[in-house]
Structures are given as C-alpha cells and as structure tokens.
Amino acid sequence: MLTKKGLKEFCADARENYLPHISIDCVVFGFHEGIMKVLVLKVQNEDEWYLPGGFMLKNEPIEKAANRILKERTTLDKIFLQQFHVFGDPERSKEHFDMYKDMLPAKENWFANRFLTIGYYALVDFFETSPNPDQFAESCQWRGLDDLPDFKLDHALILKTALDTLRLQLNYQPIGYNLMPKEFTMPELQKLYEAILDKKLDRRNFQRRMLGFGILTRSDEPRKGGAHKAPYLYSFDLENYEAALREGFKGGW
Incomplete structure (x- = not known):
C-alpha cells in the first residue's frame, strides 16, 4: 500500500503520462516437472498477490504497451503475448479506490477511474526465463495451478479466463512450441x-x-x-x- 505522499506522486505521474480507463494484465504460463505454472507478483510489505499488469502510455500502441509492462514488472523481454479478453466489470477497481479514498480527493485519485483491462497470455520456456520483481513487488515467482495465492481485484477471474482460452485453443491449434524444450x-x-x-x-x-x-x-x-x-x-x-x-x-x- 502506498503512503499518502507516494500515492500523490503516483497519481500525478499517472494523470500526466498514462491513458485513463484502460489497463493491461498478463498471464504468463510455464511448464515445469509436469506442472503448469503461472507467474505472480507479491506486493512489498503486504500479503497481496497480482498478475503482472500496468497502464498504457497516452500515445502507445496496445501491443507495445503489453510487452513494456511485462518487461517492467518481471524483466521478461521479447515474449510473444496473445490478447484473449477484455474485462470491464464496473466494480473491478473499487477495491483499489476504497484502499486510497481517504488519502486524496476523488478528482486527484487515479484509482477513482473505471478501468477496462485487456488480458494477454504468454507461453514461455520455464528454463529460458529468469523473472525478477520491480520496485513495487518483493517477489516475482512461479506458482503451480494447484498452489495459487489469493489474488486481489479480479485477477483470479483473469487467470481462469486465460486458462479456459488455452484449453479451447487445444481443440483447433497446436500448443507446445513455446513451452517445451527443443527436443x-x-x-x-x-x-x-x-x-x-x-x-x-x-x-x-x-x-x-x-x-x-x-x-x-x-x-x-x-x-x-x-x-x-x-x-x-x-x-x-x-x-x-x-x-x-x-x-x-x-x-x-
């Protein structure tokens, strides 16, 4: 959770540089020892878990924004990302707004905006990636599908939808090139x-x-x-x- 000073600085920077109402969240899948795993972030000094995500710069193409955000949040670069769904529940950002509503007036609070988030998923070779957390997270780690943390916001729904999309894809497209070793x-x-x-x-x-x-x-x-x-x-x-x-x-x- 940001301090009042940190929140004010973040919101001022967001209003100046980022597009309001639109965010991007990424579901990164890896395969290790027979288990599908997902890359997750833990916020500093809090027991809060999220998928890697962030906001779009005002003049930034969507695809470029998705790759930039994933690199900034996890250090993963040059990863093929596939757009799979847009999430737009009117209440999806309410938890963040409530967290900070007493620190700043609504007109100054970036989280007072309603955000649609564009979901992307990626399939990566587990052994070819070395994810690291950014300045907002204390941990960036792989977690098995049977060992997932309790996600904040609607990130559990985003993950479930990505997995459902992946399962559907198996019916009409191959999967494995980005997840398996060369042989x-x-x-x-x-x-x-x-x-x-x-x-x-x-x-x-x-x-x-x-x-x-x-x-x-x-x-x-x-x-x-x-x-x-x-x-x-x-x-x-x-x-x-x-x-x-x-x-x-x-x-x-």
Whole structure:
C-alpha cells in the first residue's frame, strides 16, 4: 500500500503520462516437472498477490504497451503475448479506490477511474526465463495451478479466463512450441497437454493424433540411457507448426 505522499506522486505521474480507463494484465504460463505454472507478483510489505499488469502510455500502441509492462514488472523481454479478453466489470477497481479514498480527493485519485483491462497470455520456456520483481513487488515467482495465492481485484477471474482460452485453443491449434524444450519425448508432450486440460489422455490416441497433425519431427535415435526401450525424441516442425496456427485443425480432447 502506498503512503499518502507516494500515492500523490503516483497519481500525478499517472494523470500526466498514462491513458485513463484502460489497463493491461498478463498471464504468463510455464511448464515445469509436469506442472503448469503461472507467474505472480507479491506486493512489498503486504500479503497481496497480482498478475503482472500496468497502464498504457497516452500515445502507445496496445501491443507495445503489453510487452513494456511485462518487461517492467518481471524483466521478461521479447515474449510473444496473445490478447484473449477484455474485462470491464464496473466494480473491478473499487477495491483499489476504497484502499486510497481517504488519502486524496476523488478528482486527484487515479484509482477513482473505471478501468477496462485487456488480458494477454504468454507461453514461455520455464528454463529460458529468469523473472525478477520491480520496485513495487518483493517477489516475482512461479506458482503451480494447484498452489495459487489469493489474488486481489479480479485477477483470479483473469487467470481462469486465460486458462479456459488455452484449453479451447487445444481443440483447433497446436500448443507446445513455446513451452517445451527443443527436443522432448511423446510422454513429456502428453504430460503438457494433460496439465493444461487437467485430465488424463489415452497414450495411443494422443500419439496418433499428434503425429497426424504433421507438426512433429522424430529423431533417428531414441533418448540415450534409462530404460531398455528408450522413447524417441521429437521436435516441432516450425514451418508446419506455424501453418497449423494460421489454418487450424479439427480436434477435441
């Protein structure tokens, strides 16, 4: 929570530089040890958790704003973000306004504005990211979908909607290129799909369908070491993968 002086400085800066009524919130998904994880922020000196988000500069394109905000809040840069929903409940900012209403007159309080927030989600390679908190947060960390904190505002709804969108996408577009390492086994890819869908999938049906999409390339040699029947390694055929993203395919898990 900001002090009265800090709030006054923040609101003055926001009125001068940022577009009122519009914000951006980002849901960043990663996959680690068979678990889907989400990047979350904890506010300094408070037990409050949020998704990475912020406000748009007055003359800033939306896509550029989303990338800038994610970099400022988490240090993650050059991440592909997908817009998925706009959240506009009239009461969604009321909690912030009530928190500061006694510190400043409403006309000076940035949080007196009604904010629509544009939701973006990202799929990233867990091992290729090193998130760090900004000056407003004391922690920036990955949390599993079964170990999420209590979010402030409507960030639980934003996360749920992003996850629902991701699950829907699995029915007509491939997922995995940004979440998996360069080479992986079919069981590892199946674990990703099961983690997203939160259900078990039949091994033979999964392999048949994934190979039928034509987006995977199998290596000539199986993974070395381990069991006698070591699984083969696969990688994504990027050209076919991108074609499937553009054209889609019929599916349903």
